[in-house]
Every structure is written in C-alpha cells, then in structure tokens.
Amino acid sequence: MTHGILIRGARLAADLVERGADITGAPQVDLRVADGRIVERGGVAGEPRLEPRDGERVIEADGLVAFTGFVDLHTHLREPGFEQSETVLTGTRAAAAGGFTTVFAMANTLPVQDTAGVVEQVQALGDAAGYATVRPIGAVTEDLAGERLSEIGAMAQSRAQVRVFSDDGKCVHDPLLMRRALEYVKTFDGVIAQHAQDPRLTEGSQMNEGALSSELGLKGWPAVAEESIIARDVLLAEHVGARLHICHLSTAGSVEVIRWAKARGIQVTAEVTPHHLILTEDLARSYDARYKVNPPLRREEDVHALRQAVADGLIDIVATDHAPHPVEAKECEWDSAAFGMVGLESAFPIALLSLIQPGHASWAELEALLSQKPAEIGRLAVGADGEHPSALDIGQPADIVLVDPEGVSVFDTARLHGLSTNSPFLGMELPGRVAHTIRQGYLTLADGELSGTELVAEHASARNAAARNAAAQHLNAQNLNAQNGASA
Numbered sequence: 001m002t003h004g005i006l007i008r009g010a011r012l013a014a015d016l017v018e019r020g021a022d023i024t025g026a027p028q029v030d031l032r033v034a035d036g037r038i039v040e041r042g043g044v045a046g047e048p049r050l051e052p053r054d055g056e057r058v059i060e061a062d063g064l065v066a067f068t069g070f071v072d073l074h075t076h077l078r079e080p081g082f083e084q085s086e087t088v089l090t091g092t093r094a095a096a097a098g099g100f101t102t103v104f105a106m107a108n109t110l111p112v113q114d115t116a117g118v119v120e121q122v123q124a125l126g127d128a129a130g131y132a133t134v135r136p137i138g139a140v141t142e143d144l145a146g147e148r149l150s151e152i153g154a155m156a157q158s159r160a161q162v163r164v165f166s167d168d169g170k171c172v173h174d175p176l177l178m179r180r181a182l183e184y185v186k187t188f189d190g191v192i193a194q195h196a197q198d199p200r201l202t203e204g205s206q207m208n209e210g211a212l213s214s215e216l217g218l219k220g221w222p223a224v225a226e227e228s229i230i231a232r233d234v235l236l237a238e239h240v241g242a243r244l245h246i247c248h249l250s251t252a253g254s255v256e257v258i259r260w261a262k263a264r265g266i267q268v269t270a271e272v273t274p275h276h277l278i279l280t281e282d283l284a285r286s287y288d289a290r291y292k293v294n295p296p297l298r299r300e301e302d303v304h305a306l307r308q309a310v311a312d313g314l315i316d317i318v319a320t321d322h323a324p325h326p327v328e329a330k331e332c333e334w335d336s337a338a339f340g341m342v343g344l345e346s347a348f349p350i351a352l353l354s355l356i357q358p359g360h361a362s363w364a365e366l367e368a369l370l371s372q373k374p375a376e377i378g379r380l381a382v383g384a385d386g387e388h389p390s391a392l393d394i395g396q397p398a399d400i401v402l403v404d405p406e407g408v409s410v411f412d413t414a415r416l417h418g419l420s421t422n423s424p425f426l427g428m429e430l431p432g433r434v435a436h437t438i439r440q441g442y443l444t445l446a447d448g449e450l451s452g453t454e455l456v457a458e459h460a461s462a463r464n465a466a467a468r469n470a471a472a473q474h475l476n477a478q479n480l481n482a483q484n485g486a487s488a
C-alpha cells in the first residue's frame, strides 16, 4: 500500500560538521525509502545517482538538509483532561509540521500519567494518530503531589515501557523522594527529568527577579530557585549513581553547576528550550502574557551563557517544552495568565537563528541536539516501535526530516497546526522552513503541508501491523530455537 519515496540531492546534516549555516561543503545524496526503511543510497563517493521507479514519490531535495527525525523530549500533549488546549492528535500534527517524528509526552495530564493504564492509553492514542511516535513520560509522584512515589515500576514494565519520569510543571522538592526516585529508575536504566524550581523561593513569582521585575511591579523569580535545586540534585544523582536530566535550563548559574557536575563525571544531562535561546525578560514590559513562561525569560547574559553552553557541549539537547494553553488562559492579566508557550513548529527556525547562524553549532551538532541525544536520553530504542535511526544509512528506519535553510516560516494563528496558538513568534517571519517529514517511511508533512489525518492513520496502522508480525515471527523463531535446543 505504501509507495516508496525517492529523495534526490539532499545534503546530510551529519556531513556538515563545520559550524555555520553554509551547506555547500557536503555532497548531495539520494536516499530511497521503502517499507519503512532506507533501502538504497546514491550519489556519494562515485556511487551512481538513483533513478525513480514506478509509483515512487520523488522529493527534489537540492538545497535541503536531511536529518534523522527530530525527537522532542519535552512536549505537553494535554490529553487526557485538557483537550481544549491540545490533543494527542493535534499535538502530533504540530510535531510533524515542526519536523519531529517522536515526542515524549509530559505527565501533567488529568488524570496524571502516574499509572500503567494512563501511559498505555496515551501511547495508544499516538499509535492510532500516526503523526509521531508518542512516548509517555511517567509522573515521579502520585498525582504530581510530591508526597508518594507513583507506580514507577509498573509504568516501566507496561506496554509503554516508560524510561523518563518527571513531575514537570512541579519540582520534586522533597530530597528523600528525589533520592528514592533516582534509586528506583536506576534499576532499569531510567532517568528522572527534574523541573528545577524551589517552590518556597518562587511563591507567587511572575517573571525573572531583578531590576526589571521591581520596575514592572511583578513578583520576582530568582535564578537561585533553579540553581539550588540543580546543585542538590546533581549531588543526589552522584550519591545514588543514577541518571538525572534537567529540564529547561534558563540561567548562566545553572550552566556553571552543570559544568561542575559534568567535570566530576556525574550522569547529568541538560536541556534548553528554543525560547530561552532567543527571548529575554524585556518582553515582559508589554505585559503580554504570551511571554509568560516557566522558567521565566531571563537576561541577555543568560541567553548568551546558554548559547555558549550549547557550543561547549554542556547542554545536551534542545527540547521545546511545547505548552499549549487556550486563549482565555493567555489573553488576560499577566498575574492570572498561565505559564507556557507552544514551540514544536518554531523549534527549527529558532535553532537556525540562535545556534547555526551565529556559529554556535554545526548542522551535525544540531542533529545531535534535536535527534540523537534526546533519543538516547529517553532510551527510545527500548520498546515495540522504539527504533530511531542512528544515521541516514541503508537499513535504518526511515524517520527523516528535510529542512530548507533558505526558506522562511511565518507564524500566525491560521498557520499553526496545534489547537492552541500561544506562540511568542506570532506575526514574525523567521528564517528556515521545515519542508518534509517522513515517519516510518511515510510522509506526514509534504512540502510544508500536513498529510491528511485518515491517510496518516492508515499508514500507521499498516506499519503497526507489520511491526506486530515481525515481533510474532521473532517470537516464533525464538520458540523454534528453544525447541531445537531442547531436542538437541
């Protein structure tokens, strides 16, 4: 049913190791995709170019850069419970439009993703929609209340095979609970993703604490509220010998704590959002609540420190923290507005603008930041359809995104594909455009247009059936081997 795809003349991000936006240094490559995988390559090192076959869809990719599909370790899909803000379907459509083939779905839903039942439900909704692989994140504590550990083991062993646990939106503040959580996830190579915010230091906080918060009369949110939790948690992670991930780093001081922890060999990874790489607290002067986010936008020095930390390899990944909210929650007074911004569709343009163009990252490094490292931190390889291409090579699964560095993206409410439009970039023209997204061998985004919901669901169900067959064959083969072994 699925016809193949031939991509002609793309540059591979992996071949572009020099920092800066220029792509002419890499050879042009042809990739043939069939049955969900990359089956042939052409054009490199004297290999012949590939010619289209009957029924194949041809993508002319001259001028485009090909990445392994983007992986977002930090997305809020809002379903179950907040379907007026986003659903698994609408959120994964936004993901596909942004070049993502996998999203990790945060646990602050209603009910909270704190049981095997809820995480399996969220994953099943993702499988059915077909726009992206959905890997649920499990809550660390029951109902995100910070009092008792949730069913971490049951979620890890469920069909969803949860490996990332987070109370995101809230900080796991109790040090004993944090210690126990780290001990628990260590047993199955999981990770705790901490939302580092001391609740006592940020009661009622509205924006970054400093001269500007005083001037605007908004309650301040001190950098130390973030930095002190990170400092404590890297020490706990060291003590336990477990993996710790820090969500949405926002201050220069946080970078220094991470620098110290990494130099000590502590197993900590750090994430930055696109908005913290480009926006500053000054936007709060408008009192426009689109700029209200957790953690708050910080000073220009912080933005520079975060970019430099990416350049120095101290920050491991870029994650969107896509946080949809309905109009009512944003078009109101600053103090009563919700924290959060949508980010899936603007992630690539902002990464181009803040990291690639100023020379803080090469295209190859961006591929690590947006694809390989988040997949690795989230242990994406664990699970039924848990394969992620390590490179765009023959035999690898065909999760591919093609971007146009010379293109432009314009964000307005009509052009965003999620349910909510609380983007700080509305009305702006940003450099770079996501042109095509291919997930498991089928197009979810073709020339900037999302593929139809029914068609994508059909492709996904065919892929799911194929995956189930492969798993069954594998089991049969194992049984056969076991029988042969027994009779020998």
Ligand SMILES: NC(=O)N[C@@H](CC(=O)O)C(=O)O
Pocket (backbone or CB within 6 Å): 076, 108, 168, 169, 170, 195, 292, 293, 294, 295, 321, 323, 324, 339, 340, 341
């Ligand atoms: N980032 C935000 O401002 N909001 C997030 C919660 C979070 O990521 O902390 C949300 O769920 O709305």
Ligand SMILES: [Zn+2]
Pocket (backbone or CB within 6 Å): 168, 169, 170, 195, 247, 248, 294, 295
């Ligand atoms: Zn958070």
Ligand SMILES: [Zn+2]
Pocket (backbone or CB within 6 Å): 074, 076, 106, 168, 169, 321, 323
């Ligand atoms: Zn979040």
